[in-house]
Every structure is written in C-alpha cells, then in structure tokens.
Amino acid sequence: MTETPWDVLLLGGASGIGKSLLAARLADEHKAFVVEFDDVVEAVRAITTPKQHPGLHLFDAYEDVEAELPEDRVLALQIATARALEPAVTGVVRNRLTVDAPAVIEGDYLTPAAAARAVREGAAAGRRVRAVFLHEGDAEQITANYAAREPAAGRQPERARVGAAYSHWLAEQAREHGLPVVDARPWPTLANRVRKATA
Numbered sequence: 001m002t003e004t005p006w007d008v009l010l011l012g013g014a015s016g017i018g019k020s021l022l023a024a025r026l027a028d029e030h031k032a033f034v035v036e037f038d039d040v041v042e043a044v045r046a047i048t049t050p051k052q053h054p055g056l057h058l059f060d061a062y063e064d065v066e067a068e069l070p071e072d073r074v075l076a077l078q079i080a081t082a083r084a085l086e087p088a089v090t091g092v093v094r095n096r097l098t099v100d101a102p103a104v105i106e107g108d109y110l111t112p113a114a115a116a117r118a119v120r121e122g123a124a125a126g127r128r129v130r131a132v133f134l135h136e137g138d139a140e141q142i143t144a145n146y147a148a149r150e151p152a153a154g155r156q157p158e159r160a161r162v163g164a165a166y167s168h169w170l171a172e173q174a175r176e177h178g179l180p181v182v183d184a185r186p187w188p189t190l191a192n193r194v195r196k197a198t199a
Contacts (some may be wrong), residue, residue: 004032004129006102006129007097007122007127007129007197008096008097008118008122008127009032009104009131010093010105010115010130010131010132011105011107011109012110012131013108013133013135013156014136014142015108015163016136016143016146016149016163017135017145018145019095019134020106030102031101032104033104034104035092035104035105036106037085037092037106037108038109040088041085041088041109042074044056044088045057047161053084055081055083055084055085056085057082058084065077066159067158079166079169084115085111086113086114087119089109089111089117089122090118092105093121093129097122097129108166112176115131115133115174115177118131131180132180132182132197133170133174133179133181135170136184139163139164142160142167143156165190180198182194182197
C-alpha cells in the first residue's frame with residue numbers, strides 16, 4: 001500500500017471532469033473512505049425548506065434551469081449554493097478527523113474557501129488535511145464526458161458551458177487561497193499529478 005500523505009483529502013472541481021473516478025482510485029490505493037459531498041448536499045436539502053435555508057434551495061423554482069435561465073445566472077446560483085454549503089464542508093471534515101482512517105471527500109460544491117478553512121483547522125489540530133481542485137475549462141470536453149457518463153440526458157452543451165465557467169471560478173478561487181489546481185487532462189497522468197500536488 002502507498003504511504004498516505006493526508007488524513008483527509010478534499011477533491012474539488014466542476015461536474016463531469018473525473019473527480020469521482022479519481023477519488024475511487026486514490027481511496028483504493030490508500031485504503032481510504034470516499035465521502036461524496038453531493039450526498040451530503042441532498043441530505044441537508046431534504047431536511048430543510050427554502051424558508052429555513054434559502055441558500056440550499058436556489059434551484060427549486062426551476063424545472064429545467066438551463067432552459068429557463070441564462071448561463072451566467074445559472075453560474076451565479078451554483079456559486080451561491082456552494083457558498084451556502086461551506087459550513088457543511090467543515091462539519092464533514094471535523095467528523096472524519098475523529099476517525100483514525102483516511103478519507104477522500106469529493107464534490108462539485110466544495111469551495112476553495114471552505115477547503116482552506118479545513119486545511120487550517122486540520123493543521124491546528126495536528127492533522128493532515130489537504131485540498132486540490134481539478135480544472136477543465138473546455139466546455140466541449142465536459143460535454144463529451146457527460147455524453148459518455150449519461151448518454152440519455154439532455155441539454156448537455158448548456159450544462160457543460162456552465163461547468164466550464166464554474167471550473168474557471170473554482171481555479172481562480174483556489175489560487176487565491178493558495179491551494180493547488182491540477183488540470184484534469186491528460187487523464188493518464190492525473191493521479192500522479194494530484195499525488196505530487198498533495199504530498
């Protein structure tokens with residue numbers, strides 16, 4: 001087994017760029033748990049209402065958000081939702097640090113601000129929390145990734161353009177917070193590049 005250089009690894013990035021596959025690979029190498037933050041998002045949405053926590057329900061009013069809103073508005077709602085979820089990121093990391101087993105936490109809604117806070121808290125507690133953000137700024141590549149993963153889904157180009165814009169935002173924010181940004185391509189070297197970035 002490869003030596004694990006982290007207790008918790010936060011793996012952020014836009015949808016459809018390979019986070020889940022990479023998280024599974026790294027978890028297998030390090031005998032780590034995988035926490036899909038999207039599951040946490042759905043759980044907290046299920047136990048709150050728009051009145052209780054409006055930031056978690058910004059998309060509720062739309063049946064097909066890509067068809068009903070311009071792409072810049074969809075991006076703004078996505079960023080606002082991610083920011084509303086930042087306390088949940090901190091809570092998940094704190095909980096994982098109570099367990100003496102490594103974990104990879106991956107998801108679209110991990111923000112660099114929340115990740116940087118988790119890294120600082122981990123360091124203060126003497127634990128190794130690392131964060132890395134994958135980046136794919138090419139909407140056509142994201143569209144192709146969606147098509148391979150979800151061939152029956154519709155409106156992929158619009159969704160992919162928002163994803164590419166969100167990826168650029170995450171990358172800019174990550175750099176501002178001093179966190180590594182790793183290009184999602186080329187695929188064959190991604191795991192090695194992430195290992196180097198988080199060593």
